[in-house]
Amino acid sequence: xxxxxxxxxxxxxxxxxxxxxxxxxxxxxxxxxxxxxxxxxxxxxxxxxxxxxxxxxxxxxxxxxxxxxxxxxxxxxxxxxxxxxxxxxxxxxxxxxxxxxxxxxxxxxxxxxxxxxxxxxxxxxxxxxxxxxxxxxxxxxxxxxxxxxxxxxxxxxxxxxxxxxxxxxxxxxxxxxxxxxxxxxxxxxxxxxxxxxxxxxxxxxxxxxxxxxxxxxxxxxxxxxxxxxxxxxxxxxxxxxxxxxxxxxxxxxxxxxxxxxxxxxxxxxxxxxxxxxxxxxxxxxxxxxxxxxxxxxxxxxxxxxxxxxxxxxxxxxxxxxxxxxxxxxxxxxxxxxxxxxxxxx
Amino acid sequence: xxxxxxxxxxxxxxxxxxxxxxxxxxxxxxxxxxxxxxxxxxxxxxxxxxxxxxxxxxxxxxxxxxxxxxxxxxxxxxxxxxxxxxxxxxxxxxxxxxxxxxxxxxxxxxxxxxxxxxxxxxxxxxxxxxxxxxxxxxxxxxxxxxxxxxxxxxxxxxxxxxxxxxxxxxxxxxxxxxxxxxxxxxxxxxxxxxxxxxxxxxxxxxxxxxxxxxxxxxxxxxxxxxxxxxxxxxxxxxxxxxxxxxxxxxxxxxxxxxxxxxxxxxxxxxxxxxxxxxxxxxxxxxxxxxxxxxxxxxxxxxxxxxxxxxxxxxxxxxxxxxxxxxxxxxxxxxxxxxxxxxxxxxxxxxxxxxxxxxxxxxxxxxxxxxxxxxxxxxxxxxxxxxxxxxxxxxxxxxxxxxxxxxxxxxxxxxxxxxxxxxxxxxxxxxxxxxxxxxxxxxxxxxxxxxxxxxxxxxxxxxxxxxxxxxxxxxxxxxxxxxxxxxxxxxxxxxxxxxxxxxxxxxxxxxxxxxxxxxxxxxxxxxxxxxxxxxxxxxxxxxxxxxxxxxxxxxxxxxxxxxxxxxxxxxxxxxxxxxxxxxxxxxxxxxxxxxxxxxxxxxxxxxxxxxxxxxxxxxxxxxxxxxx
Numbered sequence: 001x002x003x004x005x006x007x008x009x010x011x012x013x014x015x016x017x018x019x020x021x022x023x024x025x026x027x028x029x030x031x032x033x034x035x036x037x038x039x040x041x042x043x044x045x046x047x048x049x050x051x052x053x054x055x056x057x058x059x060x061x062x063x064x065x066x067x068x069x070x071x072x073x074x075x076x077x078x079x080x081x082x083x084x085x086x087x088x089x090x091x092x093x094x095x096x097x098x099x100x101x102x103x104x105x106x107x108x109x110x111x112x113x114x115x116x117x118x119x120x121x122x123x124x125x126x127x128x129x130x131x132x133x134x135x136x137x138x139x140x141x142x143x144x145x146x147x148x149x150x151x152x153x154x155x156x157x158x159x160x161x162x163x164x165x166x167x168x169x170x171x172x173x174x175x176x177x178x179x180x181x182x183x184x185x186x187x188x189x190x191x192x193x194x195x196x197x198x199x200x201x202x203x204x205x206x207x208x209x210x211x212x213x214x215x216x217x218x219x220x221x222x223x224x225x226x227x228x229x230x231x232x233x234x235x236x237x238x239x240x241x242x243x244x245x246x247x248x249x250x251x252x253x254x255x256x257x258x259x260x261x262x263x264x265x266x267x268x269x270x271x272x273x274x275x276x277x278x279x280x281x282x283x284x285x286x287x288x289x290x291x292x293x294x295x296x297x298x299x300x301x302x303x304x305x306x307x308x309x310x311x312x313x314x315x316x317x318x319x320x321x322x323x324x325x326x327x328x329x330x331x332x333x334x335x336x337x338x339x340x341x342x343x344x345x
Numbered sequence: 346x347x348x349x350x351x352x353x354x355x356x357x358x359x360x361x362x363x364x365x366x367x368x369x370x371x372x373x374x375x376x377x378x379x380x381x382x383x384x385x386x387x388x389x390x391x392x393x394x395x396x397x398x399x400x401x402x403x404x405x406x407x408x409x410x411x412x413x414x415x416x417x418x419x420x421x422x423x424x425x426x427x428x429x430x431x432x433x434x435x436x437x438x439x440x441x442x443x444x445x446x447x448x449x450x451x452x453x454x455x456x457x458x459x460x461x462x463x464x465x466x467x468x469x470x471x472x473x474x475x476x477x478x479x480x481x482x483x484x485x486x487x488x489x490x491x492x493x494x495x496x497x498x499x500x501x502x503x504x505x506x507x508x509x510x511x512x513x514x515x516x517x518x519x520x521x522x523x524x525x526x527x528x529x530x531x532x533x534x535x536x537x538x539x540x541x542x543x544x545x546x547x548x549x550x551x552x553x554x555x556x557x558x559x560x561x562x563x564x565x566x567x568x569x570x571x572x573x574x575x576x577x578x579x580x581x582x583x584x585x586x587x588x589x590x591x592x593x594x595x596x597x598x599x600x601x602x603x604x605x606x607x608x609x610x611x612x613x614x615x616x617x618x619x620x621x622x623x624x625x626x627x628x629x630x631x632x633x634x635x636x637x638x639x640x641x642x643x644x645x646x647x648x649x650x651x652x653x654x655x656x657x658x659x660x661x662x663x664x665x666x667x668x669x670x671x672x673x674x675x676x677x678x679x680x681x682x683x684x685x686x687x688x689x690x691x692x693x694x695x696x697x698x699x700x701x702x703x704x705x706x707x708x709x710x711x712x713x714x715x716x717x718x719x720x721x722x723x724x725x726x727x728x729x730x731x732x733x734x735x736x737x738x739x740x741x742x743x744x745x746x747x748x749x750x751x752x753x754x755x756x757x758x759x760x761x762x763x764x765x766x767x768x769x770x771x772x773x774x775x776x777x778x779x780x781x782x783x784x785x786x787x788x789x790x791x792x793x794x795x796x797x798x799x800x801x802x803x804x805x806x807x808x809x810x811x812x813x814x815x816x817x818x819x820x821x822x823x824x825x826x827x828x829x830x831x832x833x834x835x836x837x838x839x840x841x842x843x844x845x846x847x848x849x850x851x852x853x854x855x856x857x858x859x860x861x862x863x864x865x866x867x868x869x870x871x872x873x874x875x876x877x878x879x880x881x882x883x884x885x886x887x888x889x890x891x892x893x894x895x896x897x898x899x900x901x902x903x904x905x906x907x908x909x910x911x912x913x914x915x916x917x918x919x920x921x922x923x924x925x926x927x928x929x930x931x932x933x934x935x936x937x938x939x940x941x942x943x944x945x946x947x948x949x950x951x952x953x954x955x956x957x958x959x960x961x962x963x964x965x966x967x968x969x970x971x972x
Contacts (some may be wrong), residue, residue, distance in 0.1 A: 078666065312625075329762075336379070344569055
């Protein structure tokens with residue numbers, strides 16, 4: 001007997017909303033991200049029951065409670081580890097990780113590094129607001145040098161980490177960046193990330209209206225000049241195509257004017273998602289205010305995932321040795337038999 | 346012509362530099378004893394350094410084997426035979442050799458520089474200081490190189506074979522079959538046949554030396570022990586534990602997901618499991634201990650039989666994650682192969698000082714069931730039981746082992762696996778009336794619903810949960826209720842526990858209580874005293890949390906209660922608080938197991954005194970050795 005054809009129910013954004021009250025501060029960038037993720041998952045046609053959101057600790061990490069999917073709100077910094085175990089045990093699931101700049105790059109930096117290095121098939125979204133929100137506004141590992149906060153009244157004196165350069169250095173196979181309120185841009189990235197097999201790191205430039213308000217405004221409010229949307233196969237241009245990026249003889253990005261009174265478009269760098277990791281690193285290093293901030297997909301490459309290889313090893317062992325039998329397990333060393341007379345035979 | 350003398354039991358110890366191959370020599374001689382049908386018990390005792398500087402006192406590595414024609418529980422208190430490969434090995438081990446014992450010394454290593462490193466001002470093989478022992482000085486170094494005359498190996502490589510000379514010699518002394526060993530050496534060195542060939546030559550040279558040298562006039566024979574009929578194998582604690590995890594998962598209808606980070610003495614569990622991929626075992630060498638715990642929790646949420654293992658310092662790192670497992674009520678087995686602490690402590694030495702860490706080591710009220718394996722072979726059953734309780738009560742379970750039983754080995758009667766009771770997991774799939782934290786009224790476990798199940802989407806996490814819905818709740822009364830229900834859930838484990846492991850009557854002069862890897866010493870000491878008519882009983886606890894109900898029924902029936910443990914009194918403190926009885930302690934924290942003699946000496950006065958003992962409540966097992 002065959003099952004009747006499954007009834008296809010088109011899910012909507014609402015189907016991905018849980019019954020829990022959302023408890024972020026009014027005006028928090030997380031609201032926009034949540035809405036975009038819910039809408040995008042519905043549009044992608046994913047199943048709620050095979051989708052899991054795993055998070056650590058921090059404002060962003062409350063995210064799973066608001067998704068009507070499976071979810072695991074774990075402990076500070078450990079979400080990539082929890083997600084690694086889940087995805088390895090259950091390769092059939094889509095596992096998303098929600099983390100922040102403190103959770104992912106400070107206390108959980110080691111786990112993020114290794115999840116990406118292994119190319120675990122995890123979609124990691126890092127909300128970067130350059131501040132610790134939940135603990136009331138201490139500077140974070142992405143805060144700019146000199147950030148004044150409760151813990152650094154005279155200004156922070158440690159150099160910030162660049163999340164995308166970190167991800168590239170760790171060997172991430174899908175690296176992208178977007179702003180929290182850019183629903184269209186984020187939706188497109190989520191779609192591509194969902195299709196990618198391997199370690200994804202998406203940095204979302206997210207506003208914290210309470211402790212670090214407006215930190216990304218220069219990037220967001222002047223998209224003509226301070227943001228550079230990346231389009232695969234197209235030259236790196238910004239400010240309505242009037243400006244572009246050229247590679248200087250000493251291999252640095254260089255801002256040039258494009259057009260009759262500037263350089264020709266052929267002289268500009270052309271964006272290649274599957275370019276070298278060195279190129280992607282160069283892109284990731286272009287930060288405000290010196291450069292327009294590249295948004296979109298910086299880098300994609302195909303590599304076998306950790307899960308694929310781990311399950312392959314199990315399949316190979318089963319093919320070679322046969323499915324393990326419990327009685328044979330115990331006989332896997334030197335054995336001997338003792339007869340009814342109590343002595344060895 | 347040598348004569349043959351029959352012995353009931355022999356304790357032999359091999360000692361040399363950590364690079365001398367003493368662990369291999371010991372292991373090979375153990376196999377021969379097992380093959381000859383003796384009961385065996387082993388105690389490998391090695392330094393934390395992989396290759397400590399040659400000739401140094403701290404670099405001495407030892408392997409003790411007790412083989413017998415009768416049942417034995419321990420690797421023996423003191424060696425009857427001591428094989429030393431250099432002066433440092435003599436210096437550090439001689440104090441243990443019984444008076445009149447046999448000492449075989451590699452005289453070739455007793456050169457001035459080595460004597461100096463070991464702190465000898467004169468050569469003990471020549472100055473008469475060893476007159477109370479039967480000394481056989483054999484230039485093993487030289488004889489090894491001579492045996493390999495004409496070999497293409499370098500002098501250094503030739504020298505490395507000398508442990509096989511020692512092995513050959515003791516094979517001859519105890520009448521073991523050299524041919525079996527020759528075959529084993531060839532198989533072991535398949536990838537480097539030239540080394541295999543050299544080792545065989547040296548092994549044979551050692552054997553023939555025993556035969557032809559006039560000095561060894563006696564061949565000793567230890568007749569086979571009587572065993573219950575059945576199939577046997579030689580097994581170490583960590584091997585048995587790994588197999589128990591696989592068996593437990595199998596009985597639950599699951600496969601093992603194991604995440605671990607390398608640490609002595611737990612690493613061999615990971616090595617063992619990684620070999621059994623055809624049993625569906627997934628192993629992850631995580632980036633750190635915390636990640637291993639996190640990955641285990643993630644896998645448990647996904648429905649796998651999740652396990653992580655470590656030793657004391659690594660367990661400390663996992664504790665926050667274990668707390669998350671308590672809060673989210675997920676089944677995970679956490680193995681702690683205990684070693685000497687605190688901090689890095691004594692990485693290769695045994696101790697039982699992590700009991701408090703297992704029971705109390707988390708923030709908040711975070712109780713978990715704690716079970717301890719008592720012997721290498723028992724680790725198999727303890728692992729199955731830990732798996733079963735974790736699944737049936739939806740709770741992280743601590744499984745305690747220690748360096749002594751993890752590395753020690755014994756002949757193990759193989760169970761009939763078809764008779765092991767199954768405890769298959771049923772995951773709920775019915776969305777009707779589901780609440781994330783609704784509980785089984787008997788076990789108080791919540792249901793194990795796994796992602797992928799339509800209509801049962803839910804979120805779990807470390808924030809306090811509503812008693813029924815599992816939604817975040819900061820409600821004061823709800824928190825208190827949840828704290829109590831998590832504790833009660835662990836207490837309910839006691840309802841399904843087996844009989845208390847009790848040797849002796851339920852009342853008498855002394856109740857000796859122990860737990861974990863000290864079982865062999867405590868049981869043997871008890872047997873010795875009982876055979877003298879002493880009214881001693883021994884209760885060996887399998888579960889430390891909750892306690893087995895059988896203990897409460899008898900603990901008040903004895904004039905004296907003594908807890909013997911390799912810490913400063915952790916179980917004793919717990920039992921005193923619980924039962925309000927003035928329990929005495931026998932404690933030892935030297936990184937070494939109890940000797941049977943130490944236990945007997947501590948119990949004897951209690952058997953004789955008439956409840957008016959003025960002895961201090963805590964007895965040190967032995968004075969620490971003076972340097």
